[in-house]
Amino acid sequence: MDAYVKHDIQNGIATIAFFHPEQNSLPGTILAQLAETITTVGNKEEVKVIILKSGGDRTFCAGASFKELITINDEQTGKVFFSGFANVINAMRKCPKFIIGRIQGKTVGGGVGIAASTDYCMATQFAAVKLSELNVGIGPFVVSPAIERKMGVSAMSQIAIDANTFYEASWAKEKGLYANVFESIEAMDEAVQKFAEHLCTYNPEAMMEMKKIFWRGTDDWDTLLAERAAISGRLVLSDFTKETLKKFK
Template sequence: MQDNLSSSIVVENAQKGVSRIIFSNSPSNSMPIDLLQELVMTIENLGEDENVQVIILQSGGERTFCSGANFEQLLQIKDEKSGEIFFNGFAKVINACRKSPKIIIGRVQGKSVGGGVGLAAATDYCFATQFASIKLSELNIGIIPAVIEPAVERKIGLSAFSKLTFNPNDFFSAEWAKENGLFMEVFEDIKSMDEAVENLANRLTTYNPEALTTLKRVLWKNTDNWDELLAERAEISGRLVLSEFTKRTLGRK
């Protein structure tokens, strides 16, 4: 059975001081550019809201967390500029998470591919279920996970990132992702994960907001150049997606 979702972003006030962002795009929560742009604005707006201390980032449905960039839009890229704009989508979401003064908790209920792994890595503390396996499939179509690499490597290290990248056909288990630092905790089911998410969010709201904001800056040390870095990475991906290899590969899909 597939998730029956419409393309949308919904913001819910989970409890005092906590806001929940739910992004959805049927059937596998892929992210078209307009949804990514809306997600950036939503994260930024909540970051400026004095009534919000904690943000929970999640997707709709009970299966795939995020299958990455929207494949239909990928096929429509015809020049380097449009390719750069396309890949900048996830770059801007990662930077919005990084620069937000609020702690962002990730809630990952199912599989993540490509940019979806980048979204999980951009959160400050990420929970997952046992079904939340991950994959970086970019080499299969002749590109590389250039934009999300800084966020993912920051969490799991170069060695684990290399293992993911050089095995683009393989899903790595949620336990593997936990052992390597992407997920902090892994649960048997969504219900137990949600209880843990809510418990942490509630507990964080009892702490000094200034301390949380300061901690956020400490956690993201040495990333002040990411606006420029991720924009450069988007250019690289925008160029690679126009290669003859990629055109041939996409033509077969």
């Protein structure tokens, strides 16, 4: 299958889906489309709630495209690369509608940032999480504000430092990333749909005002996440990271 970002609107529920054949590791073009789609769909009057999902059964999101990562040769290109997830997170933050996350499988790096940026997140028991950035000589600088906001500094630092380990979905639920964890994709999808339909019965204005409250204190994230992207863009050019990346080529 080819990579895509697409959306569908039915009865006030907008479903935004993304996919990339390489375990949903997302190149800059897909991240840009995703951010733009979230913004566009979120501003549609007929949309009352958004479901965010990915295609495939095994991996929700494996982070950013490794193929693009290993081609970075200067700091500006690096900053642009790492700004991909920053732009998605900021689009989700600014979206006036509640975003329900549907996490069917493992999620890594930037994928954890997307899950943490949803307003309500449901997952399967297979949706383990990992922040692997330290393994290649960088860090989860861009996504850590979103993860810290949802899970706290302690949980975020635990998975950031223990960069080799997948943490089970039950752990992520305990730390607040997931609201519910289901035994199967089918059970999760049924719950996500029912929950979205129920949200459509709420006052849209009240939900919009609540979302503002939920994200209070993040007005500086346009600047903050750009600064974090620049840090990663610089570190990816370090001798340590260059040598590490050679092992993966």
